[in-house]
Amino acid sequence: MVGPRQARTDDGRSRRRRDDGAAAVEFALVLPIFVALLFGVISYGWMLSYRQGISQAAAEGARAMAVSVSPTGSTVPADRARAAINRSLASYGVTCTSAGTLTRNGATVGTCGVTTTACTTGSTVQCARIAISHNYRANPLIPSFPGLGITLPTTIGYTTTSEVSS
Numbered sequence: 001m002v003g004p005r006q007a008r009t010d011d012g013r014s015r016r017r018r019d020d021g022a023a024a025v026e027f028a029l030v031l032p033i034f035v036a037l038l039f040g041v042i043s044y045g046w047m048l049s050y051r052q053g054i055s056q057a058a059a060e061g062a063r064a065m066a067v068s069v070s071p072t073g074s075t076v077p078a079d080r081a082r083a084a085i086n087r088s089l090a091s092y093g094v095t096c097t098s099a100g101t102l103t104r105n106g107a108t109v110g111t112c113g114v115t116t117t118a119c120t121t122g123s124t125v126q127c128a129r130i131a132i133s134h135n136y137r138a139n140p141l142i143p144s145f146p147g148l149g150i151t152l153p154t155t156i157g158y159t160t161t162s163e164v165s166s
Contacts, residue, residue, distance in 0.1 A: 039145035046142050047152060050092055050134075055158040057088035057096075058130040061114060062162035065128035077164065078114045081130060085112065092141060094134070102134055104141075110134035110157075116164060126164045133157035 064084035068077035078098075085096040094104045096112035103109060110133045119127040136156045137149060144152060 036145055036148065040148050040151075043140075043142065043144045043148055043152065047136065047140070047156070050136075050141055051156050051158075053089060053092055054132050054134065054156060055160075057085045058132050058158045058160045060084040060088045061096075061130040062128050062160045065114070065116075065130070066162040066164050068164075077116070077128070081114045081128065082112075085114075085130070085132070096132070102132065104139065107139070109139040110155075119161075119163060127161050128164045129159065129161045131157070131159040 061081040061084045065077045065081035068080045082096050082098065089095070092104075094102060094109070096102055096114070100111060100113055101108045102112045111131070112133075113129070113131040115129045115131075116126050117129055119125045134156045135154070137152050137154045140149070140152060
């Protein structure tokens with residue numbers, strides 16, 4: 001059986017040979033776009049996962065503080081709240097310190113407030129307020145592709161409030 005006949009150019013060479021480099025040139029033009037998209041998806045996916053982790057950490061901190069029964073003025077509820085926050089953020093390498101800072105690898109990357117205030121419901125009940133804020137654009141968890149960093153949010157944060165048992 002004879003294969004398909006190849007088209008010939010005016011000088012007698014086959015068209016396939018003339019087009020050999022076209023695929024490499026097209027690949028070189030398209031590759032940077034695909035790499036940028038890949039890094040963008042990874043950067044945003046990680047950032048959104050971290051945002052969910054921050055909201056979970058704040059909720060866990062408020063929950064831990066709400067069920068901690070201790071004398072008025074005790075730091076035990078706040079310490080338990082920070083411990084719950086740190087457990088939730090451990091997989092990201094982020095820590096809430098007793099000084100109210102959010103740290104990663106020893107560097108301050110944001111704030112972490114654990115406070116008790118009067119509830120706004122008008123009652124005499126105390127409320128635990130947990131506020132976590134990370135300056136994400138200046139301190140991203142993973143390096144972003146050059147140029148994509150400006151599309152990431154400046155700050156990622158979450159605040160939650162819960163009634164405290166007495």
